[in-house]
Amino acid sequence: MQEGFLLVLIALTSTGAWAVGARRLGLDSRALGAAAGRLLESLGVIVIFLAANLLVAGLLILTARSVGPRFVSLYLADDAIVLVLSVLQGLAFQAWRGAGRRPPGDGGT
Amino acid sequence: MAARSRAFGTLPSRSSWRSPARMIPATASPLRACRLLGAAALVLLMVSAFTPAATFLDAWIAVPSVVAPAAAIVVLGAGGGTLDDGLPDDLSLRRALRGILLYRAGLAPVLVFSGSAAEIEGRVEMAERLGVPAAAVRRAPGSHTTRDEAAQLRTLLGGTGARKILLVTGEQHMIRARRVFERAGFEPLPVVAGGAAHQNTSPQARLELVRDICQELLARLYYRAAGYL
Numbered sequence: 001m002q003e004g005f006l007l008v009l010i011a012l013t014s015t016g017a018w019a020v021g022a023r024r025l026g027l028d029s030r031a032l033g034a035a036a037g038r039l040l041e042s043l044g045v046i047v048i049f050l051a052a053n054l055l056v057a058g059l060l061i062l063t064a065r066s067v068g069p070r071f072v073s074l075y076l077a078d079d080a081i082v083l084v085l086s087v088l089q090g091l092a093f094q095a096w097r098g099a100g101r102r103p104p105g106d107g108g109t
Numbered sequence: 110m111a112a113r114s115r116a117f118g119t120l121p122s123r124s125s126w127r128s129p130a131r132m133i134p135a136t137a138s139p140l141r142a143c144r145l146l147g148a149a150a151l152v153l154l155m156v157s158a159f160t161p162a163a164t165f166l167d168a169w170i171a172v173p174s175v176v177a178p179a180a181a182i183v184v185l186g187a188g189g190g191t192l193d194d195g196l197p198d199d200l201s202l203r204r205a206l207r208g209i210l211l212y213r214a215g216l217a218p219v220l221v222f223s224g225s226a227a228e229i230e231g232r233v234e235m236a237e238r239l240g241v242p243a244a245a246v247r248r249a250p251g252s253h254t255t256r257d258e259a260a261q262l263r264t265l266l267g268g269t270g271a272r273k274i275l276l277v278t279g280e281q282h283m284i285r286a287r288r289v290f291e292r293a294g295f296e297p298l299p300v301v302a303g304g305a306a307h308q309n310t311s312p313q314a315r316l317e318l319v320r321d322i323c324q325e326l327l328a329r330l331y332y333r334a335a336g337y338l
Contacts, residue, residue: 002311003158007159042147043147045143046147047146048143073188075188078324
């Protein structure tokens, strides 16, 4: 019941967004496929950031356990905010990538 | 191929890779991998949230409870403390309550609470209010991991000769906990507390279940790699 309601809800707002995009903003409906590809790409980047965050957290905690005087729990990294921040990291990285590459010969950082 | 190119952006065809003039950008291959990873994550998310797959997986890996007379009831810590009202938090409370009910059913003469000091005191207070005599309660504070708990309880109960124990912990945690306690010389009878609410079919509940299962699988992997299992 709840799953069905939520799926219908998302379908309704997506259809609304498509209508606004195509009719009011003049967006090309044929570009939706490419947009879906970029969405999957961003999701993949987010997954990589999430995995990296969890891996580095695990390594840091295990290192702290072995060298520090106090016990550090692995559950320290068990927080939904890690997922939220990984999403932001992934989106920021994609936005940076979309902003373009440095011209060849430009040594700027 | 043309349709695929439209759908996924501007990836060149495989035959064009050989042409220096249309050389594939250095980032195309990682991006393709990112798309595949993203697609896999999306499929996994939808299957986890909108199908009963997580519930089936949970039922498949779950350990059934074995309730029988034993020398002691051991309630493992839940990594929590107490709430403002002095009671243990939800997960800890469920485990403690299960242990108290087992004691009240006369299944063992001793009820042992493990975990942090604050968690144990909250549980002991609750047990005494629910009619468990203070003399029957044992405290095993100061352990941080399941392995620590098994070692500490070996020390605490070793002198009494108690081997057969009713081991109370969460559903996913039980497989690892049982093996660790077996390695510590106990004969644990698993009693699951706070199992998954299988009738709860909300996507959020299913995703939480998937997170718990993944977390426990990672913990089991770590214990195996470290030689604790």
